[in-house]
Amino acid sequence: MAETSEVDRKGPSLGTFAGVFTPSILTILGIILFLRAGYVVGSGGLLGALLIIGLANLISVLTSVSLSAIATNLKVKGGGDYYLISRTLGLEFGGAIGIVLFLAQAVSIAFYCIGFGEAVAATTLLPASSVSPRIVAAAAVAFLFIFAWLGADWATRFQFVVMALLAAALVSFFVGGWLRWDAEVFQANWSAPADGMSFWVLFALFFPAVTGFTQGVSMSGDLEDPGRSLPLGTFLAVGVSMLVYFGASLIFAGSLGGTELTADYTAMNRVAWVPWLITVGVIAATLSSAMASFLGAPRILQSLAADKIFPVLTPFAVGSGPADNPRRAVLLAAGIAFLTIALGNLNLIAPVVSMFFLISYGLLNYATYYEARAASPSFRPTFKWFDKRLSLAGALACLGVMLAIDPFTGVLAIAILFAIYQYLRRTADPARWADSRRAHYLQRVRENLLAAGLSPEHHRDWRPQILAFSEDAERRPRLLQLAGWLEGGSGLTTVVTLLEGKSLLMSKRKDEAESQLRRDIREHNPAAFPLVLISTDSEVAVQALLQAHGIGPLRANTILLNWLDPQNTTGLALRTFLFGRQLKNLFKLGCNIAILYARPPAWERLRETEPGASQIDVWWSADATGNLMLLFAYLMTRSEAWRKARVRVLAFRESVPQEEQQESLDEILRDARIDAEIVFVAAREAAAIVAASASATLVFLPFRFHGDLVALPVDGPSEALLQQLPPTVMVSAAKDIDLGAEPEEGTAAALAAARDLLEEKERLAEQTALELGEAEEAVQRAEEILHAALTGPAIDRDPARVADLTAERDRAVREHAALRRRAARMRFKAEQAREAFEDQELMLSDEGDQSSGEAAGGEQH
Incomplete structure (x- = not known):
């Protein structure tokens, strides 16, 4: 040395x-x-x-x-x-x-x-x-x-x-x-x-x-x-x-x-x-x-x-x-x-x-x-x-x-x-020090969230904000991959794991679960965020999470989870009932539901399918759920794994002529700007669904709640149908998405209309007020002329002239009274228009309340 x-x-x-x-x-x-x-x-x-x-x-x-x-x-x-x-x-x-x-x-x-x-x-x-x-x-x-x-x-x-x-x-x-x-x-x-x-x-x-x-x-x-x-x-x-x-x-x-x-x-x-x-x-x-x-x-x-x-x-x-x-x-x-x-x-x-x-x-x-x-x-x-x-x-x-x-x-x-x-x-390997980029990103998030909160919500702005619930580490990779596909590079996914127990005793389990969750995310969907919750009551925790998750205008709008484990048949009927009841309660809070059913062999076949040979089947439902499934199918084609996938819309034959039904679906696809093939199925049966989607890589099926059970579009046990299909995503939409919404439509247009109405009513009230002022002056002049005629020299008091002046004064008084009533009505209407405009502004500023309100009545399709 x-x-x-x-x-x-x-x-x-x-x-x-x-x-x-x-x-x-x-x-x-x-x-x-x-x-x-x-x-x-x-x-x-x-x-x-x-x-x-x-x-x-x-x-x-x-x-x-x-x-x-x-x-x-x-x-x-x-x-x-x-x-x-x-x-x-x-x-x-x-x-x-x-x-x-x-x-x-x-x-x-x-x-x-x-x-x-x-x-x-x-x-x-x-x-x-x-x-x-x-x-x-x-x-x-x-x-x-x-x-x-x-x-x-x-x-x-x-x-x-x-x-x-x-x-x-x-x-x-x-x-x-x-x-x-x-x-x-x-x-x-x-x-x-x-x-x-x-x-x-x-x-x-x-x-x-x-x-x-x-x-x-x-x-x-x-x-x-x-x-x-x-x-x-x-x-x-x-x-x-x-x-x-x-x-x-x-x-x-x-x-x-x-x-x-x-x-x-x-x-x-x-x-x-x-x-x-x-x-x-x-x-x-x-x-x-x-x-x-x-x-x-x-x-x-x-x-x-x-x-x-x-x-x-x-x-x-x-x-x-x-x-x-x-x-x-x-x-x-x-x-x-x-x-x-x-x-x-x-x-x-x-x-x-x-x-x-x-x-x-x-x-x-x-x-x-x-x-x-x-x-x-x-x-x-x-x-x-x-x-x-x-x-x-x-x-x-x-x-x-x-x-x-x-x-x-x-x-x-x-x-x-x-x-x-x-x-x-x-x-380069990850940096060995902390730089300022993360602080810069967080500041941009803050500024953009504040700016987004000032703008009214519109159908064109909708993005999937997914809460993916996964407690089974073995089935979690499938859920993570699906969440990444459904996002289409436009949304966010938070993967949630719930642990039941007292928080003071669960700290170590939580750390272990979060570490495992991060490893799974890093391998299967790096764009997702992990979240581990401890609660003594998982059902209450999920409802609280759904209402509290997010910040400002960025709120969860879709729940994604796996179907009940098909390998576990113990108490299946009870578990299905409880599963449906929990989902129904979450649905009432205004959140879309997406459920993945995929057995391991079927999922492996899906993963091995070449992108050019992939096929996505959307079983049509003429309501909000149909629009959501169609949008999900399109977002999937944005990812590299599904970029060349073929999308099919399958619809059961209705009582109307097939040409009319075809034209209606064509118009929906044109307005939505989504390229898909339309296929009609004659019978509303489980066998028809299985036969039609046998060649599909992934299937979207609508579901609704029948009491506390998850009901598919055909009669019969859901499990029996799902076992015969390729990997399937069951969807139920709590809020409609207008796939063809124009920029001039929606909440911004409603607010603009309310503002225009307010301006018009205020203009009319102001104009009527001016006319009322002129009428008051006319009454005053008529009174002065009549008074002069009555108090002048006796020789000039012509009875006929006095009668005419009196009639003119009375007419001016009647017109003034009519204008006063009209001015009062105009002021009242202007006040109503202002209150309506302010209510509209208040409603638009609270997007969460709006989403919950629009979800009401969406249980049955």
């Missing part, structure tokens, strides 16, 4: 400055600052450069907000971006981003070292053409490998030296720029030149400068207090780098003309007070960026390997010493870096690497928004400036920048990530 260093014995001990601020700031203040910032100012003008810097750093700030929220909500361990994303969006996203981030950072080591080699080769430190930049780059990788091998603490000591050199270079630049400041040059550089490059091209050139602010996250496993250090160190790095870039742009704009800035990438040397310090700064910047990637890449790989998402990577989970230094991952990262340097051509690789970093920032923002959107009580970040809308804006900004920089490369990077995601989705 290798000897452990001093830091290995101490364990994770890096603070904010050494563990987060230093690697982040050294990666941000990189080669773009020294060799491209002046070019951006010269080509885009100072105003354009400031906008580019501001927009690029906006993404940094938004992502830093997201990072701070997640870092203060959970204990961040090794792996950085990978750890945060995988623990939020799940192992598929985490594994995909983890592998591409490791490769991106490993290639970045070579990328920065090649930049270092070119910078060294361009100086006078070495004879011209005596050393290839690749050899210098390889030597740099070997040099940095030593620090990465020794551990994070040794690497950060080297970074302190690099930071000192970088600071000296920047001081030299700002002092030289202050001494060379020229206001006229500054004014001339304010706007972009006429022949300058476009805004987005310059943005694409500059943006890699800000893609280093999450380097501290990669060191999370070596931090003493990640929850405090990550937010503080990241924001400090982003803030300081913003000041440096804005200040450098101002210095460039006031020191050199636009032509000089665009013609010379090394313009910073011309501005600096001590030019050779800039060369040292370029070398330091490339080495610091390479060192940061050398520290981050192995820790991402180690965390990814520890999660055992990719089995081939498992050996890289091993670390050295108490600090768990990922030396095996360091070796692999160095190997990739050497291989990349040997290949030499990074023109195709570098853009994809940058896209991977952008994807990681975008996913980090989206993961934070996803977590906050789930509204889980466990999401309690202590970072008080967080807002989920900022995270969503950060995710969209990253996507927009990717497409603006290079749509093709952006789509290529997303395609690679998506391919890895799909691979993991199909091959």
Whole structure:
């Protein structure tokens, strides 16, 4: 075993400055600052450069907000971006981003070292053409490998030296720029030149400068207090780098003309007070960026390997010493870096690497928004400036920048990530941790249930919500499979097992029964949910469960169970009576009943039948049960096992002509939009049913309650008929389903009609009120005219005129009285219409009461 260093014995001990601020700031203040910032100012003008810097750093700030929220909500361990994303969006996203981030950072080591080699080769430190930049780059990788091998603490000591050199270079630049400041040059550089490059091209050139602010996250496993250090160190790095870039742009704009800035990438040397310090700064910047990637890449790989998402990577989970230094991952990262340097051509690789970093920032923002959107009580970040809308804006900004920089490369990077995601989705084992997806699903369930509860119920919305009762583990698989077929991918099934006894003594039995139930569900119908109930009275428990099961508009509407065990003939008559009585009581609560009768050999034949040779027989019943059976038969054809099944509707001959009966059934099938063959059977006898359905794979039979017994459509004992048929599902519908319902029909239409009636009655009441007011004015005018005629000069009192005015006054009074009575009637009708509308709203808001009401009287068909 290798000897452990001093830091290995101490364990994770890096603070904010050494563990987060230093690697982040050294990666941000990189080669773009020294060799491209002046070019951006010269080509885009100072105003354009400031906008580019501001927009690029906006993404940094938004992502830093997201990072701070997640870092203060959970204990961040090794792996950085990978750890945060995988623990939020799940192992598929985490594994995909983890592998591409490791490769991106490993290639970045070579990328920065090649930049270092070119910078060294361009100086006078070495004879011209005596050393290839690749050899210098390889030597740099070997040099940095030593620090990465020794551990994070040794690497950060080297970074302190690099930071000192970088600071000296920047001081030299700002002092030289202050001494060379020229206001006229500054004014001339304010706007972009006429022949300058476009805004987005310059943005694409500059943006890699800000893609280093999450380097501290990669060191999370070596931090003493990640929850405090990550937010503080990241924001400090982003803030300081913003000041440096804005200040450098101002210095460039006031020191050199636009032509000089665009013609010379090394313009910073011309501005600096001590030019050779800039060369040292370029070398330091490339080495610091390479060192940061050398520290981050192995820790991402180690965390990814520890999660055992990719089995081939498992050996890289091993670390050295108490600090768990990922030396095996360091070796692999160095190997990739050497291989990349040997290949030499990074023109195709570098853009994809940058896209991977952008994807990681975008996913980090989206993961934070996803977590906050789930509204889980466990999401309690202590970072008080967080807002989920900022995270969503950060995710969209990253996507927009990717497409603006290079749509093709952006789509290529997303395609690679998506391919890895799909691979993991199909091959990865269950995650070893809890992520936020379940909280997100539960929040969506809550929102959708609340929304569904506000909408009126309609026949078109009906879905099978099944309660499947099963206490016999041997017959349970058949029931589970049937439930999955009847759902047709649209409903839900809860499998219920009842245990009788005192709850204090039944805890162990309940756990055992639930474990067995889960195993059966996992094998035969993974879409079902288990439920084990303990009760001293199973009949009371079932009735209570049926009324209480579900939430909001999502209520059980169908009971599914096995027929009495045909192998047990002891007390069969009594058991049949009790069985029918219990079902009858449940039926009265408004729930459809479906009973499966299937002997093991017959069921095995059903399972072995090829989908194309399957046949479903529906014995027609011209009522709600017929519609329900027909719908069940159609839903079965949605499943893969019955997709090509032939559906037949079998009907007994009636007294009406066969053509009329045929036309009626054809119309029912057309309205229901279900393709089925119609077959008529002459005799209503058990033998006729057996003969007609002998070739069927599965049979649907209607039943009704005859007293407390289950009665089939023909006379005779039910057991005798069922034994001669293929597997059979007996159905009785408590509530009708209109298979041909139009959107304009149903409860929504009734509510709309009630609203229209209310509006019409209120309009008539208002119009009558206006007419009554006019009649009152007419009476008042007639009184005034008559009064004037009676009190005027005697010579003007014409008896005939007075008589006419009196008659006019009386007519106005009669009309007013009639209108007053009419207005009272209109107000009363408007009030009645309002009460009816409110009653309709109240009725629609209580779907459970409505279902029970509609079930009344449905016992006999």
